[in-house]
Amino acid sequence: MRKVSVKDITAKVKELCIAAACHLEPDAAAAIRVASEKEASPLGREVLAQIIKNFEIADAENVPMCQDTGISVFFVEAGRGVELDGSLEDAINEGVRQGYKDGYLRKSVCDPLKRTNTGDNTPAIIHTRMVEGDKVKIKFAPKGAGSENMSRLKMLKPSEGVPGIKGFVVEAVREAGGNPCPPIIVGVGIGGDFEQSAILAKKALLRPVGGKNLDGDVAGLEEELLKTINGLGIGPMGFGGTVTALAVHIETYPCHIASLPVAVNIQCHADRHKEAVI
Amino acid sequence: MTVSIKITSPLTNADVEKLRAGDKVLITGVLYTARDAAHKRLIELLDKEGIALSAGKLPFDIKGQIIYYVGPTPAKPGQVIGSAGPTTSGRMDAYSPRLLDLGLKGMIGKGARSKDVLEAMKRNKAVYFAAVGGAAALIARAIKKAEVIAYEDLGPEAIRRLEVENFPAIVVNDAVGGDLFVQGVEKYRGTGND
Known part of the structure; x- marks a missing residue:
């Protein structure tokens, strides 16, 4: 067994929280730059130029690119050869607490009914999976509410099939309009059960922007949906234009013979994600 | 690239009347910040004080x-101030008509407004601007002064008085239905x- 201290996990999580808020990953930055050349609307191009200038300022000055520094979402792969000297969840939450305080990030987590702020952006949302190996892999994706609130889930009838899936995804994007800060990335989870489809949709957003599903049929559906979505005319910030989405990422999982769950998780252009391996 | 119209806040009816959907503006002057929690308190205050309340009872004079x-x-x-981009305006739709009727002239956010808000805007000659969502570090550069004036316990949701110079925004809804x-x-x- 390889011994890992939870203190090291806390320190790494703190670092990830601050870095994700301030420094856009190269894949997301590149996708926005490409979009700014493709966009047909002059106003849309100006919006994209502002977005580019903004993430350049955030990067250079070490400040958050967006004031909504999100609820803290983690996907953790814990190697079964790792021996921790404490609680993994406590270590991650402590890292969030320190990162959001010392990084001057906004604390955006509250009690759902009383609406009182927890004050330190905890608790985080942590999805943990046990895997082979002796490492801990932590993927961090802070999620703002503007885009998260536009997400949808529906239990379709199997008879609705691919046309039903397409219709549901496109309608979710159309209804969202300018709210989720387009250009967006559309994460789609197809299959599994109710909660699995939602997790798949979120996981799909962790793929590098524009990366294709390895299954050719699914990749074809991603491409077709992207084309249809960009034909909606929503454009950057909803002001009209030809780039509404930068990418559509689909993940699938087998489901019950009587079910066809479909979840759509929308990501804004400030597509923040960072990962570390300990 | 089209030229931006320079406007100063507070706004007059004449300022609002010349703006049209799609115009780019640079705002100089005073802005007040408020999100869901602050709006809820403002409306609760109005409910408590009764319909006859004058706008003067609010934590700031809302006229214009x-x-x-x-x-x-x-x-x-x-x-x-830290990074300061717009949040989704639709969450304020339930509260805005009341404030527009009391003299509020402009709102800045992102995303679409409800029919009730659009009607209240026409009725009161008001304008809705969008700022670029997510451009929070860039927008913060236009904010020259920031001071919490009410509801400090709400933290990021407290009401702040901002002094801005050439704050970039786009007219989404004008006072004539555009x-x-x-x-x-x-x-x-x-x-x-x-």
Whole structure:
């Protein structure tokens, strides 16, 4: 067994929280730059130029690119050869607490009914999976509410099939309009059960922007949906234009013979994600 | 690139009347910040004080003012304010008509407004601007002064008085029914690239 201290996990999580808020990953930055050349609307191009200038300022000055520094979402792969000297969840939450305080990030987590702020952006949302190996892999994706609130889930009838899936995804994007800060990335989870489809949709957003599903049929559906979505005319910030989405990422999982769950998780252009391996 | 119209806040009816959906503006003057929690308190205050309440009972004189829907990040030492981009305006739709009827002239946020808000805007000659969502570090540069004036316990959701210079925004809904979201989307529908 390889011994890992939870203190090291806390320190790494703190670092990830601050870095994700301030420094856009190269894949997301590149996708926005490409979009700014493709966009047909002059106003849309100006919006994209502002977005580019903004993430350049955030990067250079070490400040958050967006004031909504999100609820803290983690996907953790814990190697079964790792021996921790404490609680993994406590270590991650402590890292969030320190990162959001010392990084001057906004604390955006509250009690759902009383609406009182927890004050330190905890608790985080942590999805943990046990895997082979002796490492801990932590993927961090802070999620703002503007885009998260536009997400949808529906239990379709199997008879609705691919046309039903397409219709549901496109309608979710159309209804969202300018709210989720387009250009967006559309994460789609197809299959599994109710909660699995939602997790798949979120996981799909962790793929590098524009990366294709390895299954050719699914990749074809991603491409077709992207084309249809960009034909909606929503454009950057909803002001009209030809780039509404930068990418559509689909993940699938087998489901019950009587079910066809479909979840759509929308990501804004400030597509923040960072990962570390300990 | 089209030229931006320079406007100063607070706004007059004449200022609002000359603006049209799609105009780019640079705002200089005073903005007040408020999000869901602050709006809820303002409306509760109005409910408590009764229908006959004058706008003067609110924590700031709302006549002619612009409310900016924002919850900034904490300011780092030496900063006037942290990152400060717009939040989704639709969450304020339930509250805005009441404030418009009391003299609110402008709102800055992102995303579409409800029919009730659009009607209250026409009725009271008001304008709805969008700022670029997510452009929070860039927008913060236009904010020269920030001071919490009410509801400090709400943290990022407290009401702040901002002094801004050349704050960049776009007119989405004007006072005569123009709507950039409708007009813009119609123009580009069916022409998307992949």
